[in-house]
Amino acid sequence: MIAEDRKYMTINMGPQHPATHGVLRILLELDGEIIVKATPFIGYLHRGVEKLAEARTYHQALTLTDRLDYTNGLSNNLAYCLACERLCGLEVPKRGQYLRVILAELQRIAAHLIWIGTHALDIGAMTLLFYAFRERETILDIVEEVTGARLTPSFIRIGGLAKEMPPKFEGMVKAFVKDFPRRVDEYETLLTENIIWRKRTKNVAPLSKEDALSYGVTGPVLRASGVYYDVRKAYPYSSYEDFDFEVPMGEAGDVFDRYDVRVREMRQSNRIIGQAIERLPDGPICADAPEIVPPAKDDVEHDMAALIRHFKLMEEGFRPACGEAYGAVESPKGELGFYLVSDGTAKPFRFRIRPPSFINLGAVPKMIEGQMIADVIAAIGSVDIVLGEIDR
Amino acid sequence: MSGSGVTHTRLGDAFGAVFAIERAGSQEAFIVGKERLRDVLSFLKGDESLLYVMMTDLFAVDLSGLQAGAGKPRFEVVYLLNSLKLKERIVVKVRVNEGEAVPTVSDLWRAAEWLEREAYDMFGIPFENHPDLRRILMVEDFDGYPLRKDFPTEGYGFEEPFKVDLESESTPDGSGAASKKAGR
Numbered sequence: 175m176i177a178e179d180r181k182y183m184t185i186n187m188g189p190q191h192p193a194t195h196g197v198l199r200i201l202l203e204l205d206g207e208i209i210v211k212a213t214p215f216i217g218y219l220h221r222g223v224e225k226l227a228e229a230r231t232y233h234q235a236l237t238l239t240d241r242l243d244y245t246n247g248l249s250n251n252l253a254y255c256l257a258c259e260r261l262c263g264l265e266v267p268k269r270g271q272y273l274r275v276i277l278a279e280l281q282r283i284a285a286h287l288i289w290i291g292t293h294a295l296d297i298g299a300m301t302l303l304f305y306a307f308r309e310r311e312t313i314l315d316i317v318e319e320v321t322g323a324r325l326t327p328s329f330i331r332i333g334g335l336a337k338e339m340p341p342k343f344e345g346m347v348k349a350f351v352k353d354f355p356r357r358v359d360e361y362e363t364l365l366t367e368n369i370i371w372r373k374r375t376k377n378v379a380p381l382s383k384e385d386a387l388s389y390g391v392t393g394p395v396l397r398a399s400g401v402y403y404d405v406r407k408a409y410p411y412s413s414y415e416d417f418d419f420e421v422p423m424g425e426a427g428d429v430f431d432r433y434d435v436r437v438r439e440m441r442q443s444n445r446i447i448g449q450a451i452e453r454l455p456d457g458p459i460c461a462d463a464p465e466i467v468p469p470a471k472d473d474v475e476h477d478m479a480a481l482i483r484h485f486k487l488m489e490e491g492f493r494p495a496c497g498e499a500y501g502a503v504e505s506p507k508g509e510l511g512f513y514l515v516s517d518g519t520a521k522p523f524r525f526r527i528r529p530p531s532f533i534n535l536g537a538v539p540k541m542i543e544g545q546m547i548a549d550v551i552a553a554i555g556s557v558d559i560v561l562g563e564i565d566r
Numbered sequence: 567m568s569g570s571g572v573t574h575t576r577l578g579d580a581f582g583a584v585f586a587i588e589r590a591g592s593q594e595a596f597i598v599g600k601e602r603l604r605d606v607l608s609f610l611k612g613d614e615s616l617l618y619v620m621m622t623d624l625f626a627v628d629l630s631g632l633q634a635g636a637g638k639p640r641f642e643v644v645y646l647l648n649s650l651k652l653k654e655r656i657v658v659k660v661r662v663n664e665g666e667a668v669p670t671v672s673d674l675w676r677a678a679e680w681l682e683r684e685a686y687d688m689f690g691i692p693f694e695n696h697p698d699l700r701r702i703l704m705v706e707d708f709d710g711y712p713l714r715k716d717f718p719t720e721g722y723g724f725e726e727p728f729k730v731d732l733e734s735e736s737t738p739d740g741s742g743a744a745s746k747k748a749g750r
Contacts (some may be wrong), residue, residue, distance in 0.1 A: 216669055216702065216703065217701075217702060217703035217704060217705070220703045222712060223717075224713060224721055225690075225712055225717075226719065228718045228719075260592060261591060261592075262736070263592070345597055385676075387619050387620055388677065389674060389675075389676045389677050390620060390621045390622065390674045390676075390677030402650075403620070403650055406744065408650070408653050409653070409655075459625070492590075495591060496590065496591065496633070496634060497590045497591015497592065497593060498590040498591055498592055498593040498595075498657075499591060499592060500593065500646065500655070500657075502622075509622065511623065511646075512621065513623065513625070513644070513646070515590075515627060515632075517592070517631075517632050517633060517634070518633070523627075523631075523632060524627045524628075526623070526625045526627075526644075528622060528623040528646075532680065533677055533680070533681075536677060536679065536680045537676075540676075565703060566701070
């Protein structure tokens with residue numbers, strides 16, 4: 175029975191809804207077409223990654239990180255490895271750092287391409303999806319050539335990288351860097367000045383600077399609201415201080431600004447990749463720490479001692495000293511961090527993931543309350559969430 | 567990584583010996599009692615020379631079994647704050663026993679609302695004055711707190727096969743669920 179004083183209509187959106195990018199459920203209370211209250215429900219994809227990692231050695235836990243934000247495997251690997259390296263006090267050689275930057279930035283472009291394709295598709299601009307996925311395919315070809323996998327590479331390892339780059343790598347990356355700016359121009363022709371796109375995104379679901387800080391949002395959502403914070407600039411890791419790039423900013427914090435920030439960010443990522451591949455130094459790719467870093471695969475095939483060491487590291491792992499460390503990267507979604515607590519054994523005592531999507535999603539009710547119901551999809555799309563990371 | 571000279575000096579001036587500083591490896595942490603937690607955190611957020619305005623993370627650790635945790639309360643709630651002004655992070659910790667409540671900071675940072683819900687969901691730590699303290703990742707009627715050290719990785723009842731309750735399923739002669747339905 176409906177209470178007499180109740181005048182709002184409750185609508186359940188999700189968890190099986192094509193525009194929620196996974197299994198997100200939002201309970202909307204509506205006054206006509208206006209949203210009065212929005213309550214997200216999450217956890218449908220919870221796999222207990224933090225608990226699972228506590229039962230694995232540090233090397234083994236790496237594979238779990240790929241599966242958090244599955245559009246962004248290499249950045250996840252990098253964040254976890256940075257935390258482990260800080261815990262053990264390892265320093266990766268310059269070549270390893272530059273290669274990590276190239277791979278992470280390629281992955282950022284690929285993740286943003288998925289976002290721009292699906293976000294435009296949600297709002298009704300279908301064409302862009304096919305263009306965006308064409309370039310994403312080029313990137314995935316490079317990732318496949320290098321790592322052998324397309325989505326879950328587990329390629330960035332504690333202390334360096336899994337192996338040296340294949341001979342075709344440099345040519346493929348250079349061809350992509352040369353071609354890509356023209357492609358971004360193509361996307362912008364379709365959207366940026368498109369009157370329908372602007373009407374669907376301008377002044378929609380805004381988030382003020384103060385709210386953005388209070389809700390702890392990071393990444394493009396924070397920068398679209400006009401707060402200058404990028405982990406690559408504030409706490410440079412993996413030699414980001416060597417590269418010349420800008421941090422695109424927005425002002426209004428609406429859906430259009432988030433779009434604009436990400437599009438310009440793709441151009442900057444392309445610049446970084448160009449600089450890194452031009453100035454790629456020679457030398458080793460892994461830190462010189464035989465007690466932590468496994469031997470190269472070639473050695474394992476020919477050298478008995480290397481084979482034994484490989485098995486011991488993979489089976490028993492290594493034992494960092496008791497301590498704690500936090501490592502974070504600027505993932506395409508925001509600040510992705512890992513907080514590790516070591517008790518001196520081969521397995522992490524506490525494996526905490528700081529998921530950017532989880533915290534960014536917390537601000538979505540604030541964005542959409544007072545907005546039209548048709549804009550919920552635009553708001554969710556503009557935050558760029560991945561439920562694999564939210565639910566962990 | 568955390569707590570440069572400015573932070574140490576300002577905190578020392580304002581609070582004296584309210585907090586202890588502990589080092590765990592390269593990571594430095596400020597240990598605060600739960601009575602003064604909100605004072606210290608709102609000072610860190612509001613002080614003009616510090617401005618730790620961003621809550622990066624809030625999570626709990628179950629210290630049982632940890633050698634360094636011997637003789638301490640069971641849980642530790644970790645606050646990871648970020649100052650955009652100083653470009654520094656700071657780790658503040660508060661330690662509580664099982665069942666003991668921690669004051670909420672969700673009015674200082676809205677980000678804490680969901681993060682505290684997660685700490686409650688995973689460890690069973692209650693947060694005082696939290697506006698909406700419900701489970702967030704697990705289902706509402708879930709039994710136990712998964713990230714506690716005494717919770718098995720596979721969950722409870724992993725070895726037991728699924729029970730098939732034939733009685734409650736409908737049978738041709740109209741007994742079981744079908745008869746219940748008919749009786750209603």
